[in-house]
Structure formats: structure tokens, C-alpha cells
Amino acid sequence: MTKPRGRRPGHADTRAAILRSALELFSEFGYDKVSLRAVARAADVDPALIHHYFESKADLFSRSVLDVEINAERALQEILDGPVEHLGERAAASFLATWQAPGARERFIAMFRAAVNDNGPRRVLVEFLSREIFVKVVQRLGLPDPATRASLAVAALLGIVMARDILAMPSLTSLKDAEVIAGLGRVLQQHLVEP
Template identity: 35%
Template sequence: MSEPVQQEPSRRGRRPRGADTRAALLAAAREVFSEQGYDGATVRAIAGRAGVDAAMVNHWFGGKDKLFSEAVLQLPFNPNEIVAELLQGDVDDLGSRIVRRFVTTWDVQGGGVFAALIRSVAAHEQVAHALRDFFTRHVFGQVMGKIAADRPELRANLVASQLIGLGVTRYVAEFEPLASADVETLVAAVGPNVQRYLTGSLSS
């Protein structure tokens, strides 16, 4: 009678080393950073969420700071694609399209990278730069250049302030009923104000 084949001990759900481990850490980092911010997130918590040993964070990223940079600061959006999409259609409806596009994207992610950035802005000096660069330079700065309105830099800043404020209220502070309002309710309520920042008078 042959001896029973001995099975290897269970890995308790741990992932094998390799590219899948790196990808799992990035995905877990985005979740944990969005929930707790840079200061609140720990390497152990991120590794646990990914199902790997905490030593893998240092192995793949050299520590929490580099992991944060790759998972959060390198925003998973293509600004040129966003601008091209926003500019399709009548300029008089641009404010509504902007609100719809950003809220819809953020809703799919549950706030996602945006929430991670906002919760980390006081703890990581590169966060403010990343937010400013994305919103005012790569997205709304380009939009203003296409519609040729006066005072484009101020208008781009004002639109960014509206979107960031809306994001903070909906995904970070979670004010109700705004946090659970449907997208079209927000488009109808916030879109006209964004439109004024884009093309309306900025004088009193």
C-alpha cells in the first residue's frame, strides 16, 4: 500500500511573489490610503489587505512613501482624454458635463484616489502639488484655453475649488443628504455654478 501523498502546508491565502503581489499591494494601498490617509495607513494594514507579508512592501516599493507615490500620486486618469470628452458638446452645457464626469468617476471608485489625496494633503507635501497640477493645469487649465474666456487661470481655480469642495463633502466628510444624492441631482444643483465660473461674469 502506497504512502499517502503529503500536501504542502497552506499558505493562508498569501499570494506568491511576483507581479501579482505588486499589483495587489497597489490596489490595497489605494483602498487603505483612501480610507485612512497617509498618516493613518500602515504598511501592515496595506499588506494585510493585499494578503501578503508586510516585508513585501519594502521588497517592491522600498517603503510606504514610495508605495503612496505610485498608488496615489500617479493619478489613474488621462487628462487629455478627460479634456477631449468634456469639450464634446455645447459650451453652455460644459459645467453640467464637468460635474457629471467627475462625480460619476468618483462614485465608481467610492471616492478612491481623490479621497486618499484629500485625507493625506496635510501629511504629504507632494499631495497639494498633485491636486493642483491635475485640476488646474492638466484639466481645467486646458479647458479654459479651448473656450478662450477671460481670466482663464482664475476661472480654472474656481472650477477646481467647486469640484474639490464637492468631493470632500461627498466622499470624505460624507455630509447627508449630499453624500447619497444621485448624480443628476448634483449636476442640476452644482452644474450652473460651475458654468458661471467657466463662461459667466466674475464681477459683482
């Protein structure tokens, strides 16, 4: 029996292959530098199949990269449960645990790379972290100016990710998780809780 010629037809595993290839490419090159044709080549499928499964490049990006299970309400409770004096550390620990979940790191790196170049992913990422987590933390604590506090907290998280995981600054990549949580926790505590 001879192997069929040409690109793989649309079977059940085709969508998964497209998603895997898109995640790898977005993670390595960022949003702007990845084309749908490049994803099709990497997945070894006809480019028309990309349009069969996904409406656009943005749709493919959101389904391949942002498809990380983040339970915002559970994260919010983890951050709020406990003494307010340690809220920043709990927020840092929650973020780090989400970051280290299987498959999450690659997805987040792709999001951050895309956020540097494109307003859409930047807006989605910042809005999610700000609105669904940090604004609610500040509101539940009854503190003033939740939007500004949340933006500062998001900036701190994005800064540590950029410096540690994208720029790979040696002094940060060598830190143990407990050291990251302690340092980032102090910054988050200041932004979210302190006057």
C-alpha cells in the same frame, strides 16, 4: 505537505496584494496615518518586499491610489464639445462619471484624505485637475485669468467631494446624479465661463 511558515515570499501576486492593501488603508486612514509596516501586515508580506517593489511610501501611494485611468485629453474634449452655455454641466458630468468608474471612488477618497494632511498628494491632485483640465478649458475658450478660474473650479469639485463623500452630509448624499450635475454645473459655469 506542510504549509510554509512565515510571511508570503515575493510571487507574482505579492505586488497586487500590497497594492490592494495599501489602497484600502490609505482610503480608510489617509496618507499620514498609514505606515509601510501596516501595509505589509495587511498584505501578509515581509516588510522588505514593500521596498523591493516600491521606492518609498510616496511611491506606493501614487501607484496604489493615483492609479486611476483618467484620460485628460478625452475629458477636455467632452467638456468643450457642445454649447458653451452648458460647459459647466458637462464638466460636472465628466467628473462624476470618472468618480463613479469601477474602483475610482475609493482611490479618490484616499487622495482627498491624503490631500488634507500632506502637501505632496495635495499638489499632485490639484495640479492635475487644474493644469490638465481646467486651465486648458479656459485657454481654449480664450478667457482671461485661466489659473484663477481653474483653481476656483478645482475648489468647487473638492468641496462637493469633501461634503458628499467624506463628511457624508445627508442633504448631499441623498441627491441624485442629475441634481449634483445641475448644481455643481452652475458653479463650474460661473468659475470657468462667466465674466
